[in-house]
Amino acid sequence: MKAVFIAGSHTDVGKTWAACAILKAARAQGRSVAAFKPVVSGYLPSTAVTSDPGRLLAALGRDLTAQALEAMSPLRFEAALSPPMAARLEGVTLTLADLLAVSRPVLAAQTADLLLVEGAGGVMSPMAEDATGLDLQLALGLPTVLVGGAYLGGVSHTLTALEVLRSRGLAVLGIVVSQSPDPDAPAFPQTVAAIAAFAGDVPVLAAPRDDETWASALL
Numbered sequence: 001m002k003a004v005f006i007a008g009s010h011t012d013v014g015k016t017w018a019a020c021a022i023l024k025a026a027r028a029q030g031r032s033v034a035a036f037k038p039v040v041s042g043y044l045p046s047t048a049v050t051s052d053p054g055r056l057l058a059a060l061g062r063d064l065t066a067q068a069l070e071a072m073s074p075l076r077f078e079a080a081l082s083p084p085m086a087a088r089l090e091g092v093t094l095t096l097a098d099l100l101a102v103s104r105p106v107l108a109a110q111t112a113d114l115l116l117v118e119g120a121g122g123v124m125s126p127m128a129e130d131a132t133g134l135d136l137q138l139a140l141g142l143p144t145v146l147v148g149g150a151y152l153g154g155v156s157h158t159l160t161a162l163e164v165l166r167s168r169g170l171a172v173l174g175i176v177v178s179q180s181p182d183p184d185a186p187a188f189p190q191t192v193a194a195i196a197a198f199a200g201d202v203p204v205l206a207a208p209r210d211d212e213t214w215a216s217a218l219l
Helices: 015-028 045-050 052-060 066-072 083-089 096-109 133-140 154-167 188-198 213-218
Strands: 003-008 033-036 114-118 126-128 144-149 172-178 204-207
Touching: 003 015, 003 133, 003 154, 015 033, 015 052, 015 114, 015 144, 015 172, 015 213, 033 052, 045 052, 052 066, 052 114, 083 126, 096 114, 096 126, 096 133, 126 133, 133 154, 144 154, 154 172, 154 188, 172 188, 172 213, 188 204, 204 213
Parallel strands: 003 114, 003 144, 033 114, 144 172, 172 204
Antiparallel strands: none
C-alpha cells in the first residue's frame, strides 16, 4: 500500500473519518504517512480545525498552519455544494485539468510509506465541470478504499459504487462500512453482512463510529 484513493459511495458517509483512522493506524505501526484532499467545499476559515483538511492534518500529527492547509487542500470553496457548483459561486470554473495540476505533483514527490488521496462526495459526484470523482480516480490510476454507509439504502449505494469502480478496471482494496448515527438505521451487523455477501473477494470491514481498530486490517 503506497498511494490509495479514498472514495465514497455517497456524500457524508465518513470518508474523512475513515481516512483519519487509517492514517493513525499506520502511524501507530511506525509508518510514514501523508494525505491530500485536492478540493474541498463547505470550507469556512472560522471552522478550519473541524474541516476535512483540518482533521486530516490532525491525524497526521501536524499543526494547522496556512502553509499546511494550502498543501493539504489547495482548492477550497465555501458553499456546501459539489465542488464545481461551489467554485462557480466564487467565479471559478473548476476543471479536471485543475484537479490534476494540483494532484500529480503531490503524487510524484511523495516519499511517505502511505499517501491517502481523498475525493469529495460519492464516486459519481461531480468533482469538476467536466469530471466526476470516478474520472479523477481513473486519471490518477490509484487503487481505492471505498467507504460506504449503513443507512437505509446504503447497501445499494455501496454495491453500485463497487460495480462502477470494477467496471472501469479500478482495484478496490477494501470496503469500509461506517456505522450510521441514525438510531433508526437498519441493524449495523446485518448491513455489513449484506454488503459482504455481494462484494466477492473484496474485504468488507465494519467500522463502528466509536471504534477505529478496524483500520489496521487495511494496512
